Amino acid sequence: MLDRLTDRARGLSDPGGRAILGITGCPGAGKxxxxxxxxxxxHKGGFPAVWVPMDGFHLADAALDRLGRRDRKGAIDTFDGHGYLATLRRLRDEFDNPVYAPDFDREIEQPIAGSIAVDPATRLIVTEGNYLLSRTDPWPRIREQLTEAWYVEVADDLRLTRLVARHVRFGKxxxxxxxxxxxxxxxxxxxxxxxxDRADLHIDLSQL
Ligand SMILES: Nc1ncnc2c1ncn2[C@@H]1O[C@H](COP(=O)(O)OP(=O)(O)O)[C@@H](O)[C@H]1O
Ligand SMILES: [Mg+2]
Structure with missing residues (x-):
């Protein structure tokens, strides 16, 4: 399965600039x-692709405290969607300089700016997160930046077991x-x- 998906990702190209593959699905599904x-x-095949997670656009705890939303970190209104959109636009058409994207550090549960370098030779961005196909602004404009959107899923009991285990691994x-x-x-x-139903491809990850 991974070979087939890798071939499909390698084949993505975008006349508007760099191709961006978006992967979405429920928490714990395996995005x-x-x-x-x-x-x-x-990379093994020599193809220049870079992972840029939507999770890098989590609001910091200081901002969530000001908004009173820290107790539901991970909800759609705890992300900087407009910042993510702006970065995806830069990633599509900025080739004269590296573009730096933030990562999310699960140990401290905080975004870290400038963590991921996308250099000019990069041909494909693989981005992934919860809300890529959401219908409220600005998410439909984020969807427009994606060359393709893939939706990943596993059986709910397996997903929930993995999700709880991940929270425990990171300290809960x-x-x-x-x-x-x-x-x-x-x-x-x-x-x-x-x-x-807004995805281009549905992938059952139980076999991964
Ligand atoms: N095929 C797999 N086999 C075992 N564990 C997996 C597999 N795929 C994902 N996991 C684990 O399940 C958890 C959720 O996967 P993750 O990729 O973090 O999901 P998402 O990014 O969709 O929230 C992680 O702890 C991950 O290591
Ligand atoms: Mg994830």
Whole structure:
């Protein structure tokens, strides 16, 4: 499966500039894992692709505190969607200089500006995150920047087990992790699932 997806990603080109592949799906579905595997496989074949996560556009805790939204970090209104849109536009058509994108550090749960360098030779951006296909502004304009959008999914019980395990791995006690999944991640998952029909390709990651 990965070979076929790698070939498809390699074949993407965009007359408007650099191609941008978007991967979306519910929390824990495997978006980041697939993006890493793809970029790794593309590099192995000498193809210049770079991973740029939507998670880098999480608002910082200081900003979330001002907005009173820290207790639901990960919801659509806890991201800098306009900043993400501006960066995707730069990534599409800026070739004279490196473009730097932020990453999200899961240890401290904070975005870090200037973490990811996209150099001029880069031909494909692989970006991934929860809300790429959402219908509220500015997300439809983000969708327009994507050459293709892929929606990844696994059975819900497997996804939830992995999601709780990931929260525990990054420091939450098991009970708090389960509560966070039920109260924060799953409402987000329902919104994301409602955007499923807007994708160009659906991928069952159970076999990965
Ligand atoms: N094929 C797989 N086998 C085992 N664990 C996986 C697999 N794919 C993903 N995971 C794990 O499941 C969790 C969720 O995957 P991740 O890629 O972080 O999802 P997303 O980015 O969609 O939230 C991670 O901890 C990841 O390591
Ligand atoms: Mg992820």
């Amino acid at each position: 980041s894992t697939l993006a890493h595997l793809l970029v790794q496989a593309l 006690p098991p009970e708090a992790a389960r509560r966070w999944v039920a109260e924060v991640d799953e409402p987000n998952a329902r919104l994301i699932a409602s955007t499923r």
